[in-house]
Amino acid sequence: MRTYSLDDVYETRKRRDSWWTVYFVDPVACRVALSVANRTQLTPNGLTVLSLVLGMVSAACFATNLLVAGACIFYMSFMIDCVDGKIARLKGTGTPFGLWLDYVGDRVRVVLCAGGLAYGQYALTGDVRYVVLGAAVAVLDLFRYVNAPQMKRVREAVREERQELQPLDVPMERAELEPLVRLPRGRSFPRRLNRFLARHRVRSHLVSGIEFHAAVFVVAPLAGAWALIPLAVVSGVLLLVNEIFLVYRMWRFTRRHRVASSQESREHVLV
Template sequence: MGGFTLDDILATRKPRDSWWTVFMVDPLACRLALLVANHTSITPNGLTRLSMLIGFASAAAFTEGMLAAGAVLFYLSFTVDCMDGKIARLKGTGTPFGLWLDYVGDRVRVVCCAFGWGFGEYTRTGDTDVVLAAVGVVVLDLFRYINGPQLKRVKDATRALLYARLDGQYVLAESVLRSRPRSELEQAAAEFGEVATDEGATVVDLQKAFHARFPWYDRFRVFLVRHRVRTHVVSGIEFHAAVFVVGPLFGPRAMVPVSVVAGALLLTFEMSLVYRVWLAARQVPSTAAEKQKILV
């Protein structure tokens, strides 16, 4: 039905993604997406609904104590979920409603699977720690999705305030880097504090304070960029993978400890985002003297 190649599918991948997706899911998802694109007429929304159905099957398996089956089904559900965006970008068949469906589908899958293994294990063992872990997983997942949009609002407000204080006569260092080819981006990122534009515009680095505290960060970021991996190393995707794939494969006794460790790492990385946004907000000058300090 189509003449798409694997290169076409690979071109639809996100520029940067979670390491779990890049290394553990995309190699399979891209090849399955190629089959779907060339031999079926299934839509991205159809794939999202299929992902949700497999997610329900995973939750049912967890409830019945079939942890390994639940883990495999959860992995398959996420793999199909990764395919819908690729098909949408490849064929241009994405819809605004599909964005909502994809978001809600992810949340429903997490809630069902969490309470599936939580209350399923509780009915078999009477261990209340499993129930508390399941509730904690749901709360952390919701917190992550609440925290992200709020941090974006703070970033946008910080940039708007900076624009007003500097009368719009500046360009953000991160914008300069995004506009460059990847090879130049990697080189410039390694010397982030020396970024400049060809037009000679004033360059402002809102991350100057963060870079001063963590000079190794940009080298780490460049290393990850070369492998298409984002710097938020433990995001919701890795959290879900640990809780619903890795933990269950190691058996009932591993599920609570794995959830606790994964949750702690998720919170650590979420708080690191909050810290970076807080430092950036403090860079906005309030006086003429402070204007000179923020210039790169």
Template sequence: MDDVRATCKLKDSWWTVFLVDPVACRLTLLAANHTAITPNGLSRLSLALGVASALWFAAGQLAAGAVLFYLSFMVDCMDGKIARLKGTGTVFGLWVDYVGDRIRVICCAAGLAFGQYMMTGDVAYVLLGAGVAVLDLFRYVNAPQMKRVRDAVREDREALSPATGDPREPGEVSVTREEIDAVLDEAVALIDAPAASRPGGVRRVLGTYRLIGPFLARYRIRTHLVSGIEFHAAVFVAAPLLGSWALLPVSTGAGALLLLNEVYLVYRLWRFTRVPAAAAPAVRKDPQRVLV
């Protein structure tokens, strides 16, 4: 079991840490020791359970759909653990896992919207299904683009350091990595300075949030508490189990929190891109790479 737990992500969503991994780890141990199932096989099983969940949602059976969605997500958590435990993961398996997740969410959103619309005739459920699908796709389209930007900024930061071995033109500024880090810290402090002018209520909320940091780190929970996983759990597990009355308010609230989280991540990315330009613009040689 220690070997299985070692395959868990260093940081994960609180839903996964507390409500999925305790079961998924034990099932992974059984699957690893007593079956020859592959990560791709688990991904296919997860997708099949997700489609079954969508069919139950379409039939108006919310509780059954919620249970199947939970099982689908749990199996989806197992494929990565098996891959890391046995070393049987493949690059193509990453694609299978990624696309399978998107198909599952779209199918379940469509099934949920269809089932409730057929039962009530309320077009709000159609809008709900479309909104869930759009938010999920935006999140997964936005994430790799943000990673590309961060990687580009890191490349620029590396270019500022002579440790890379790049030749310097005469008259260029030569700086050490420690000097760069100091300048970056000062730039971040300057960018963060306006935070002192925030309303007292906002400062208190942020202060409270920082206090729970050690707790989150201890249980390897990501600091953004409302990610896509929690969004899916709210829409496809919690709300259906509560009943049809909870679908609209719970899904809308979870969607709003997810959108706020994405806005916050974009803000952090923007702040991150401002630091290199403020740090040492004089050493830039390619005008096309200047960050604004």
């Protein structure tokens, strides 16, 4: 059996990831993945199931008002969820079913933990706001992970249509290099910031689904019950802002495609 090094594990990290994962999860997950790869026969699917079981334990802790324990176990669940992907890429043992299992397991974990938090705090205080909190967290998470694949499908459909409309005398290499959305040239602050973040493997989104989960299920419970609603509201609003921005970018992408397609159609008629 091959022995892997820490550098091998580092190669399995995503090219760009959320800042929470890069700074607070990967340093632990990479070393755990190294031990799992060299000392166990655990499969990526087995790790995904373990992550889901830990998520259930975290939800039970939240439901019984063991907030600190619930936060620590949720962190462990998410960390193991990162390890399964690293093992799959390291050993080449990933499967389509594993992708489905990982995706569904994440959603189940979030819904259970949101329900656990809502139940535990409502049973303790009788404050209906915690019920609303649990429902809102679950809905926001489902919206985020339903919206993302749909936007991906739209972008893929536009690219396919773009290739079909590409003139036959234009080499495919050139067609693929012509971006539909052109970024302004120059050394603007956003471009410099994006390059800086890219060098550190950090995505430019301030709050994505991962940061939202971390705020609600790790940071807020560790801070105390008083922080649950404020942090959930702030992180939820930032997540919605991020989603709206992504939808806006997708709209610009499709709009520019329509303009480009119209211009190409007129050029074909003139020719």
